Amino acid sequence: MTQPLEVTIHFEHVHYEKNSSFILKDVTGDFYKGKITTIVGPSGAGKTTVLKMCNGLISPTSGDIIIDGKNINEFSPTSLRQYVGIALQNAPLIRGTVYDNLALPMTLQNKLLSEKKAISTLEDVSLDMNILYRDVHNLSGGQKQKVSIARTLMNQPKILLLDEITSALDPTSTNEIEQLILSINRKYNVTIIWITHNLGQAKRVGDYTWVMMGGELVESGESSLLDHSTNKRIQQFVEGKA
Amino acid sequence: MTYTSLALTLAFVLIPLILSKTLKLGLEKDTIIATVRSVIQLFFVGYVLKFVFDSESFFYIILMVLLMITVATLNARKKGKNIKGITWKIAFTLIVIEIVTQGILIGFQIIPPTAQYIIPISGMLLGNSMVLSILFLNRFTAEIEANVEIIELILSLGGTPKQAIHNQLINAIKTSVIPTIESQKTIGLVQLPGMMSGQIIGGADPVQAVQFQLLILFGLLTTATLSSILIGFLSYPTLFNERMQFITHNLSQKNND
Ligand SMILES: Nc1ncnc2c1ncn2[C@@H]1O[C@H](COP(=O)(O)OP(=O)(O)O)[C@@H](O)[C@H]1O
Numbered sequence A: 001m002t003q004p005l006e007v008t009i010h011f012e013h014v015h016y017e018k019n020s021s022f023i024l025k026d027v028t029g030d031f032y033k034g035k036i037t038t039i040v041g042p043s044g045a046g047k048t049t050v051l052k053m054c055n056g057l058i059s060p061t062s063g064d065i066i067i068d069g070k071n072i073n074e075f076s077p078t079s080l081r082q083y084v085g086i087a088l089q090n091a092p093l094i095r096g097t098v099y100d101n102l103a104l105p106m107t108l109q110n111k112l113l114s115e116k117k118a119i120s121t122l123e124d125v126s127l128d129m130n131i132l133y134r135d136v137h138n139l140s141g142g143q144k145q146k147v148s149i150a151r152t153l154m155n156q157p158k159i160l161l162l163d164e165i166t167s168a169l170d171p172t173s174t175n176e177i178e179q180l181i182l183s184i185n186r187k188y189n190v191t192i193i194w195i196t197h198n199l200g201q202a203k204r205v206g207d208y209t210w211v212m213m214g215g216e217l218v219e220s221g222e223s224s225l226l227d228h229s230t231n232k233r234i235q236q237f238v239e240g241k242a
Numbered sequence B: 001m002t003y004t005s006l007a008l009t010l011a012f013v014l015i016p017l018i019l020s021k022t023l024k025l026g027l028e029k030d031t032i033i034a035t036v037r038s039v040i041q042l043f044f045v046g047y048v049l050k051f052v053f054d055s056e057s058f059f060y061i062i063l064m065v066l067l068m069i070t071v072a073t074l075n076a077r078k079k080g081k082n083i084k085g086i087t088w089k090i091a092f093t094l095i096v097i098e099i100v101t102q103g104i105l106i107g108f109q110i111i112p113p114t115a116q117y118i119i120p121i122s123g124m125l126l127g128n129s130m131v132l133s134i135l136f137l138n139r140f141t142a143e144i145e146a147n148v149e150i151i152e153l154i155l156s157l158g159g160t161p162k163q164a165i166h167n168q169l170i171n172a173i174k175t176s177v178i179p180t181i182e183s184q185k186t187i188g189l190v191q192l193p194g195m196m197s198g199q200i201i202g203g204a205d206p207v208q209a210v211q212f213q214l215l216i217l218f219g220l221l222t223t224a225t226l227s228s229i230l231i232g233f234l235s236y237p238t239l240f241n242e243r244m245q246f247i248t249h250n251l252s253q254k255n256n257d
C-alpha cells in the first residue's frame, strides 16, 4: 500500500428514522476510493439503508454524507445516481427482454443502446449473447443478477453499490460474479461497496469491511477484522455464521 | 302517476321483506333504511329541482352544480387520503369536467342553457366522473404498491419521478377508462339505459330519447378519460420529494374504506 488512502464517501453522524423508530443510529465512517468495502451484519441491521443513502434514494434524518468532498445534497439527484450506481437487492427487472433492461439507463436519457454495445455488455458479465432478446421471465436467478449488474454498469458509475448480488446463486455463478466485480474494480478503478451475508465472500473480495448491527456501525477496518475482532458481538456473529 | 299508485309500488319492498324474514337473510333493517332514504332523498331533490326550475335563476343552477361537485368530491377523496391535497385535486378535476362538457353542449347550442337540461346532464356526468376518480385512485394505489421495487429501480438509475411512475400511471388510467368504453359496446342490447327508459316511460319519442342517451354516452367518454388523466397527473408529483425520492410512507398507511 504505497498510495495514501483517499476517502470517497464519508458518513458523519448519520441517523435515519422511519415511523418514529431508528433504522440508522449515529453512523460515522468512510469508504475508500478504488477499494472494495464489504458490509456485513444480520438482516435488518440497516445495510440496505446505507446503500440507498449513497445512491440518493433516501436522505438521512440527520447527519451528513460527503461524496468526494461535496455534500451529497449539492449533487443533482440524477447525476448522483449515475455517478453512484446501485444493483438493488433481489435484482428487480422491468417487464420485457434482456435488451429492454440493458437499455433502460439509456432510455431514461432518451438515448438508444446499440445491439453491438448490448452484446459486448453481455460478454462483460459472461452471459451468452443469444439471450439478448429473451423475456426476462425465462431467466435463471444467476442470469437475472448478471443482467441487473450489467444494467447498472451502463451508466459507467465511478462508485458501484452491490446489495446481496450473489445470495441466491450457486457457487459457480457466485465465483463468476466475484471475478467480474474484481476485474471492474481493477480495470476501471471503480470504488465498490458490497453488502453480503457470506462472510467468506466478505473477506475474499473485501479490502475493508463495515460490520453493522441494529442500525449501528459496530466496527470498521481492514476485512481481516472479521477474524481478529475483540468485540464480543462481532465474534458471536462470525461464529454463528461461519 | 298518482300517489296511490306510488304507494302500491311498495309491494316491491314488501316482497323482499317477507322473503328475507322467512329465509332469515337478515336484510330487513337495511331494506327498510334504503327504502326510507331513497323516498326522502329523491323527493327532496325533486322539490329542490322544482324550485330551481320555477325560479328560472342562473344563480340557483350554479349553486346546484357546486353542491353536486362538493358532494362528489367528499365522496371520492376517501380513496385518495394518502395523496396530499387530494380534495382540491378532485374538486378541480370536476370543475374542469363541468366547464368542458357544458361549454360544448351550450356553446354549440346542443342544449338550451336552462336548468331542465344543465342540472340532470351535469348530475350524470359529474356522478360518472366521481366514480371514475374513485376507480382510478384505487387502481393507481394498487399499481404503485405492486411496483415499488420497479419505481425505486428507475429512480436509482437516474430516472425522473415521471419516468419512474409512468407505467403505473398509464395502466391505472387505461384500466379505469376501459369499463366505460366496454359497457357502451353492448348498450341497448341487453338493457335499456336508465335515462332513456325514463324518457320513454315519460312519453318521449323513442328516437328523441336515443339522441339524448347518445349525448350522455359521448359525454361519459370525455368525463371518464379526462377525470382519470387529470387526477393522475395532478396526484403523482405528491408521491415524490424535491430530491426525486419516492415517499413510500404516503402509501404505507393503507385506507380501508
Ligand atoms: N420502507 C421502510 N419502512 C419501514 N421500515 C423499514 C423500511 N425499510 C427498511 N425498514 C426497516 O429498517 C431496518 C433496516 O433495514 P435494511 O436497511 O433493509 O436492513 P438490511 O439490509 O441490513 O437487512 C429493518 O428493521 C427494516 O424493517
Ligand SMILES: [Mg+2]
Binding pocket: A047, A048, A049, A089, A163
Ligand atoms: Mg438488505
